[in-house]
Amino acid sequence: MSTSTDTIELLAQQEYKYGFATDVESDTLPPGLNEDVVRAISAKKKEPEWLLDFRLKAYKVWLTMKEPTWANLKIEPIDYQSVSYYSAPKKKTLASMDEVDPEVRATFEKLGIPLEEQKLLSGVAVDAVFDSVSVATTFRDKLATMGIIFCSFSEAVQEHPELVKKYLGTVVPHTDNFYAALNSAVFTDGSFAYIPKGVRCPMELSTYFRINAKNTGQFERTLIVAEDASYVSYLEGCTAPMRDENQLHAAVVELVALDDATIKYSTIQNWYPGDKNGKGGIYNFVTKRGICKGRNSKITWTQVETGSAITWKYPGCILQGDNSIGEFYSVATTNNRQQADTGTKMIHIGKNTRSTIVSKGISAGQGQNTYRGLVRVGKGAANARNHSQCDSLLIGDRCGAHTFPYLDIRNTSGKIEHEASTSKIGEDQIFYCRQRGISTEDAMNMIVSGFCKEVFRELPMEFAVEAQKLLSISLEGSVG
Amino acid sequence: MLLEIKGLRVKAEDKEILKGVDLRVDPGQVHAIMGPNGSGKSTLARVLSGHPDYEVIGGEVLYKGRDLLAMDPEDRAREGVFMAFQYPVEIPGINNSYFLKAALNALKKHRGEEELDAVEFMALIKDKAKLLEMDQSMMTRSVNEGFSGGEKKRNEIFHMAVLEPKLAILDETDSGLDIDALKIVSSGVNALRSPDRAMIVVTHYQRLLNYIVPDFVHVLSEGRIVRSGGKELAHELEEKGYTWLEQGAAAR
Numbered sequence: 001m002s003t004s005t006d007t008i009e010l011l012a013q014q015e016y017k018y019g020f021a022t023d024v025e026s027d028t029l030p031p032g033l034n035e036d037v038v039r040a041i042s043a044k045k046k047e048p049e050w051l052l053d054f055r056l057k058a059y060k061v062w063l064t065m066k067e068p069t070w071a072n073l074k075i076e077p078i079d080y081q082s083v084s085y086y087s088a089p090k091k092k093t094l095a096s097m098d099e100v101d102p103e104v105r106a107t108f109e110k111l112g113i114p115l116e117e118q119k120l121l122s123g124v125a126v127d128a129v130f131d132s133v134s135v136a137t138t139f140r141d142k143l144a145t146m147g148i149i150f151c152s153f154s155e156a157v158q159e160h161p162e163l164v165k166k167y168l169g170t171v172v173p174h175t176d177n178f179y180a181a182l183n184s185a186v187f188t189d190g191s192f193a194y195i196p197k198g199v200r201c202p203m204e205l206s207t208y209f210r211i212n213a214k215n216t217g218q219f220e221r222t223l224i225v226a227e228d229a230s231y232v233s234y235l236e237g238c239t240a241p242m243r244d245e246n247q248l249h250a251a252v253v254e255l256v257a258l259d260d261a262t263i264k265y266s267t268i269q270n271w272y273p274g275d276k277n278g279k280g281g282i283y284n285f286v287t288k289r290g291i292c293k294g295r296n297s298k299i300t301w302t303q304v305e306t307g308s309a310i311t312w313k314y315p316g317c318i319l320q321g322d323n324s325i326g327e328f329y330s331v332a333t334t335n336n337r338q339q340a341d342t343g344t345k346m347i348h349i350g351k352n353t354r355s356t357i358v359s360k361g362i363s364a365g366q367g368q369n370t371y372r373g374l375v376r377v378g379k380g381a382a383n384a385r386n387h388s389q390c391d392s393l394l395i396g397d398r399c400g401a402h403t404f405p406y407l408d409i410r411n412t413s414g415k416i417e418h419e420a421s422t423s424k425i426g427e428d429q430i431f432y433c434r435q436r437g438i439s440t441e442d443a444m445n446m447i448v449s450g451f452c453k454e455v456f457r458e459l460p461m462e463f464a465v466e467a468q469k470l471l472s473i474s475l476e477g478s479v480g
Numbered sequence: 481m482l483l484e485i486k487g488l489r490v491k492a493e494d495k496e497i498l499k500g501v502d503l504r505v506d507p508g509q510v511h512a513i514m515g516p517n518g519s520g521k522s523t524l525a526r527v528l529s530g531h532p533d534y535e536v537i538g539g540e541v542l543y544k545g546r547d548l549l550a551m552d553p554e555d556r557a558r559e560g561v562f563m564a565f566q567y568p569v570e571i572p573g574i575n576n577s578y579f580l581k582a583a584l585n586a587l588k589k590h591r592g593e594e595e596l597d598a599v600e601f602m603a604l605i606k607d608k609a610k611l612l613e614m615d616q617s618m619m620t621r622s623v624n625e626g627f628s629g630g631e632k633k634r635n636e637i638f639h640m641a642v643l644e645p646k647l648a649i650l651d652e653t654d655s656g657l658d659i660d661a662l663k664i665v666s667s668g669v670n671a672l673r674s675p676d677r678a679m680i681v682v683t684h685y686q687r688l689l690n691y692i693v694p695d696f697v698h699v700l701s702e703g704r705i706v707r708s709g710g711k712e713l714a715h716e717l718e719e720k721g722y723t724w725l726e727q728g729a730a731a732r
Contacts, residue, residue: 434554436643437583439586442586451572
């Protein structure tokens with residue numbers, strides 16, 4: 001049994017003592033979902049009427065919908081009435097790092113997370129020196145001078161309602177699927193970014209986000225709009241074991257890229273995966289989609305998914321603008337009893353649109369890993385091109401890898417390629433490495449990194465390094 | 481003494497393969513282990529390197545006076561035991577020179593020496609690569625992936641040249657080599673002979689020993705060393721064949 005899994009397990013057990021269902025503080029709604037709850041959330045956030053209407057419409061649609069069952073996942077039924085849909089940000093803080101579990105601290109050390117950030121992630125009260133709000137403000141002021149808006153979704157609703165109203169639900173409509181409808185009804189917060197025409201965002205929108213991501217909650221909503229000829233790279237997530245009190249996550253992310261704009265969206269997901277017997281763990285049902293609305297626009301999704309008990313996620317691109325480009329680079333790891341059903345959708349509508357899919361699935365323990373991808377070429381999408389590559393790596397003989405590529409081609413002028421491979425880390429490879437002086441753990445890391453390098457190189461540099469470490473931690477103990 | 485094998489008995493899949501092997505190796509010596517198929521030559525090489533498929537059921541092996549069999553394979557490597565594999569494994573996705581740098585630095589770290597950075601490492605391997613006529617693409621390709629049989633064997637000796645072991649075990653390095661590749665590999669091995677390095681050369685054929693001339697030849701048959709001698713023993717074997725010895729062994 002690996003220490004890191006123990007670590008996360010301990011962390012989670014500590015969390016579940018304070019589980020959301022028993023929270024009685026005044027700023028938390030009692031469990032259950034009905035129209036009044038939706039209204040109450042909107043009222044607490046002092047939202048304009050149009051947004052309340054959006055939520056209510058979504059709620060009504062949600063009532064008529066059923067959870068999708070087509071995924072290759074075994075999920076215990078979820079009681080949506082036992083969930084509390086509004087909970088104020090965390091109240092519980094620890095007095096110092098000494099109160100944090102030593103195993104958790106060891107994991108932080110392995111990942112090289114700076115001390116002050118460790119405190120934030122563990123919920124320790126932070127010194128004035130490193131106040132996340134002030135850091136955020138500094139970044140925001142700098143960005144604002146370039147016309148870039150980067151703030152929480154709630155703030156955007158208050159301060160830039162016209163932008164939110166214009167784009168909200170245009171990429172992922174509230175009717176899209178069960179979880180997207182649920183999110184549209186009850187989302188609490190998330191991020192908003194707007195890059196004006198011709199502006200290249202000078203920094204990864206990441207440092208700030210990593211620090212502030214801790215309380216964005218289970219129904220997160222993100223909207224990024226890149227105006228003509230603008231560029232932004234956005235990183236979501238955190239490589240450290242994150243505190244999280246919620247089992248059910250249903251996020252929605254919408255990206256809009258106008259003419260000649262580029263959006264890079266990178267995710268590192270490391271939620272609690274459950275224990276080795278499959279007890280506990282986050283259910284992660286995410287709807288992420290971007291639209292390349294303008295010509296020559298480009299959206300790149302890069303994801304490293306190592307956490308969660310269940311991952312259900314298909315970040316996609318609607319390639320509407322002529323010559324637009326969609327890319328999807330993914331590493332998904334399942335260890336112990338984790339299950340992932342993930343992939344992408346590339347919808348070619350405009351002419352000369354191109355898409356690239358690189359999916360790397362790693363299964364260890366009794367993990368089940370499914371790639372599910374759709375490439376659709378519409379009637380008008382002349383000369384569309386797609387290249388898909390789906391590789392699976394198996395560690396041990398109790399895990400599984402599955403690939404479900406769907407092709408829906410209605411214009412034959414294009415070129416669609418699909419490649420798939422399955423390989424196994426063999427004991428003979430490990431022995432060869434050991435005979436050269438390389439430990440089993442390092443050998444595993446080398447082989448896994450080699451397997452994932454096409455995806456890692458798409459990540460911002462500093463995160464590529466962390467992602468690699470994270471991967472090795474999540475696979476610790478799976479060989480030898 | 482560098483290596484002392486005493487009464488080594490080894491089992492694999494419930495079959496006893498080595499039935500009491502004794503061997504003493506001093507620094508600077510080259511010992512050839514010959515024998516027919518199934519005699520246990522490769523088993524001996526793999527057991528010394530720590531391969532997990534074998535179970536030691538008797539005897540002991542001292543390396544630099546320490547119990548070699550108690551050490552993990554990586555620790556044996558770090559202490560200077562190297563095996564050139566009979567069938568080198570392909571490791572897709574890992575660049576050959578990157579792999580070798582990781583290996584060398586693992587050794588250096590173990591010995592408390594400064595690890596090499598990429599620039600220092602590239603300088604170090606340049607000459608060694610020349611020695612084995614390794615072409616640049618063999619450095620940048622994945623470890624052994626898509627290498628021809630000869631390239632794989634050359635790569636093994638190249639690894640040896642870089643890692644500079646105290647005890648090198650060459651497991652049927654000549655198998656699958658044409659005469660040109662055999663000459664390159666042998667001259668690489670000969671260049672690595674040194675007073676503080678011992679080699680155990682496992683081979684079925686005498687041919688290799690024309691190029692790598694051993695100090696001692698041992699003949700393994702049915703799990704025991706049945707005959708030891710100087711390099712002339714190899715020639716005798718070449719003339720008379722293994723059956724000559726097996727008859728002798730049976731008669732004992």
